[in-house]
Amino acid sequence: MYLLAFSNFIRSRSVLIAITLFLVTGVISLYIGSRFLQKQQAAVEAVTQLQQAQIERNVKNVPDQFGLLMYYLRFAYINKPDPLAALAIGQQDINNSIQYLTVRGLEGQRYDTGLFNPYNQLTGNLDLSFVILFLFPLLIIAFNFNVLSQEAEEGTWPLVRIQAGSAMRFIVQKLSIRLIVVLGLLLILLALAVVIVPVPLNSKLLMFSVTSVLYIVFWFAVSFLIIALRYSSAISALLLLSCWVLLCLLGPAMVNSYLTARYPVQEAYSTFLKQRDGYHTKWDADKDKTMEPFFKHYPQFSRYVWNSPKFNYMWYYAMQQAGDDEAAGDSKAMQNKLRQRQQLAEKFACWIAPMQAQLALTDIAGTGLQQQQQFLDSTAAFHESTKLHFYPRIFTDGAVSAENWAQHVPRYFKATAAMVPLFAMMPLLVFTLILGATGVVIFRRKGAAYTFQG
Amino acid sequence: MPVILEAVQLTKQYQEYTALRQLSLSIDTGEIFCLLGQNGAGKTTTINLFLGFLEASEGKALINGIEVRPNSNATRQHIAYIPEVVQLYGNLSGIENLDFFSRLAGFTYSKQELAAFLQKAGLQQEANSKRLAAYSKGMRQKVAIAIALAKNATVIFMDEPTSGLDPRATAEFTAICKELAAAGKTIFMATHDIFNAVNLGSRIGIMKQGSLVHTVHTSGISATELQQLYLETI
Numbered sequence: 001m002y003l004l005a006f007s008n009f010i011r012s013r014s015v016l017i018a019i020t021l022f023l024v025t026g027v028i029s030l031y032i033g034s035r036f037l038q039k040q041q042a043a044v045e046a047v048t049q050l051q052q053a054q055i056e057r058n059v060k061n062v063p064d065q066f067g068l069l070m071y072y073l074r075f076a077y078i079n080k081p082d083p084l085a086a087l088a089i090g091q092q093d094i095n096n097s098i099q100y101l102t103v104r105g106l107e108g109q110r111y112d113t114g115l116f117n118p119y120n121q122l123t124g125n126l127d128l129s130f131v132i133l134f135l136f137p138l139l140i141i142a143f144n145f146n147v148l149s150q151e152a153e154e155g156t157w158p159l160v161r162i163q164a165g166s167a168m169r170f171i172v173q174k175l176s177i178r179l180i181v182v183l184g185l186l187l188i189l190l191a192l193a194v195v196i197v198p199v200p201l202n203s204k205l206l207m208f209s210v211t212s213v214l215y216i217v218f219w220f221a222v223s224f225l226i227i228a229l230r231y232s233s234a235i236s237a238l239l240l241l242s243c244w245v246l247l248c249l250l251g252p253a254m255v256n257s258y259l260t261a262r263y264p265v266q267e268a269y270s271t272f273l274k275q276r277d278g279y280h281t282k283w284d285a286d287k288d289k290t291m292e293p294f295f296k297h298y299p300q301f302s303r304y305v306w307n308s309p310k311f312n313y314m315w316y317y318a319m320q321q322a323g324d325d326e327a328a329g330d331s332k333a334m335q336n337k338l339r340q341r342q343q344l345a346e347k348f349a350c351w352i353a354p355m356q357a358q359l360a361l362t363d364i365a366g367t368g369l370q371q372q373q374q375f376l377d378s379t380a381a382f383h384e385s386t387k388l389h390f391y392p393r394i395f396t397d398g399a400v401s402a403e404n405w406a407q408h409v410p411r412y413f414k415a416t417a418a419m420v421p422l423f424a425m426m427p428l429l430v431f432t433l434i435l436g437a438t439g440v441v442i443f444r445r446k447g448a449a450y451t452f453q454g
Numbered sequence: 455m456p457v458i459l460e461a462v463q464l465t466k467q468y469q470e471y472t473a474l475r476q477l478s479l480s481i482d483t484g485e486i487f488c489l490l491g492q493n494g495a496g497k498t499t500t501i502n503l504f505l506g507f508l509e510a511s512e513g514k515a516l517i518n519g520i521e522v523r524p525n526s527n528a529t530r531q532h533i534a535y536i537p538e539v540v541q542l543y544g545n546l547s548g549i550e551n552l553d554f555f556s557r558l559a560g561f562t563y564s565k566q567e568l569a570a571f572l573q574k575a576g577l578q579q580e581a582n583s584k585r586l587a588a589y590s591k592g593m594r595q596k597v598a599i600a601i602a603l604a605k606n607a608t609v610i611f612m613d614e615p616t617s618g619l620d621p622r623a624t625a626e627f628t629a630i631c632k633e634l635a636a637a638g639k640t641i642f643m644a645t646h647d648i649f650n651a652v653n654l655g656s657r658i659g660i661m662k663q664g665s666l667v668h669t670v671h672t673s674g675i676s677a678t679e680l681q682q683l684y685l686e687t688i
């Protein structure tokens with residue numbers, strides 16, 4: 001019976017057109033993701049070569065002043081995208097994934113980002129996660145809205161009711177055929193991702209797949225609930241599309257507006273100003289007032305000579321540090337607010353399935369805001385360790401040639417998942433079960449509806 | 455012959471409107487019982503109550519001694535249904551539809567067995583593999599009869615089955631129904647066709663405004679007499 005029901009479904013021309021369309025859209029999304037990844041990898045390769053070349057060039061041009069040399073030298077810290085980022089680009093295309101830093105003040109460099117595609121911030125990318133999160137529900141709605149009402153409207157329902165032991169089992173079987181088709185489509189796209197991107201077969205891909213499957217099953221549970229209400233095809237389609245608009249568009253938009261209003265990040269501007277003022281005003285200030293907080297910050301350098309008559313690079317880098325120190329409060333406040341936004345967004349996401357799935361997918365792919373914040377925090381640690389490596393050489397005006405420059409290759413950020421995505425998907429699982437159970441109760445209560453008075 | 459269908463004070467009320475009023479009726483195994491009446495007389499309501507599609511306001515409907523509600527699943531095992539317009543799945547062929555609906559009822563047959571059911575129902579063999587979209591109303595009814603045969607139903611409910619059929623298709627249909635009755639199947643049919651009812655039925659009931667007004671045996675009445683009685687009743 002399953003095979004016959006499947007044949008009846010798949011022989012429909014509109015079903016074949018829909019499947020083909022989604023397959024093509026999915027392949028396009030994989031191509032877009034693959035291009036993004038290639039671009040990111042090309043940038044990583046370019047910065048690796050650039051770092052080596054600029055070190056060689058500057059060491060040759062400034063062979064005798066370590067402090068001056070370090071004014072120019074840049075060191076790359078790279079948030080290398082996981083291949084899975086091709087499937088869920090998230091914010092990785094608008095946030096900087098390569099920090100190319102000098103040992104000067106950090107705050108002035110940390111947010112220097114290659115914002116080359118602001119248009120995408122508005123629309124999002126047509127990556128596979130977009131297809132799964134926003135387009136697959138539409139396919140599911142198109143497949144499911146008339147699963148029962150079509151039987152009634154086309155007159156097959158009475159015969160089905162007489163033949164079938166359980167009407168609900170019949171409808172669930174029909175739904176399961178559509179679920180298999182949608183999951184098959186997902187499986188094909190994921191298999192193509194392994195070939196096209198290529199995404200490695202690992203636990204991350206498994207988590208990505210499981211999350212996507214859970215999300216798809218959620219939409220089937222929504223469909224089942226609406227089906228159980230036994231409205232006409234037109235009303236059922238309207239109700240399901242309303243759910244889509246509410247969950248995929250209105251809900252996230254409202255949450256975003258609320259979060260922006262609740263946690264305004266004025267500190268983004270004040271951090272920038274304080275860092276600049278903190279550094280620039282020191283040119284005219286008493287040197288002691290610059291050095292005192294510097295030695296307080298770094299007591300290990302207090303033994304170095306800084307008050308020599310000629311220009312002293314220790315004083316110069318202390319001025320740079322002053323900029324960072326004076327902006328530190330605002331910088332921290334900004335980071336905290338972004339974290340608060342993220343945390344509250346996660347709480348709201350528990351109630352809005354597409355948001356929850358989106359956060360989980362970007363988290364698995366390492367392209368979410370959380371990872372970007374981790375990267376920025378880690379950037380500070382990288383900057384600090386680079387400074388601490390070079391400060392003694394600068395402060396003693398060490399020999400440039402004595403440094404092993406070959407060891408200064410780009411360093412890579414390694415993200416740690418802040419949440420276990422499968423655990424994070426628990427609310428979605430619970431909602432799916434609640435919707436399914438409610439659908440079962442309503443379906444049983446409605447009994448053998450769709451009969452006509454004689 | 456044992457009673458297979460029984461209605462006891464069966465009533466269906468929709469707020470102020472009474473669709474069926476205290477119907478009491480017994481039908482024996484192998485009988486062909488035809489219900490006559492105008493639109494809205496309560497024929498389809500009676501069938502729907504026996505099918506378990508509707509819940510009786512009062513009284514009860516029994517099939518093979520089992521009360522339909524709340525045992526619809528149990529009583530459905532004994533019955534088949536041929537609606538006025540048989541609707542099947544257009545993307546499947548006749549034989550696939552038969553296979554599908556048989557499996558739905560829990561029966562699995564080989565292709566040869568399915569073809570034999572269709573042949574018995576009068577469908578020409580070359581039509582078996584054609585998609586339903588190409589079937590006429592009569593051909594669809596034959597598939598529905600084949601579904602009833604494959605289910606081995608003891609009672610077949612028919613709701614105005616000859617409506618819209620041409621004379622030849624009606625004659626074929628009548629012959630098949632007689633064969634079914636001869637094989638021990640009980641047929642409960644709602645119809646407007648007085649002449650076919652006399653020709654086919656063993657008993658005829660005439661309904662008016664939800665009540666069964668007359669019950670007559672066809673052995674003792676001609677088509678003209680029945681027509682006269684029908685016109686006087688309605």
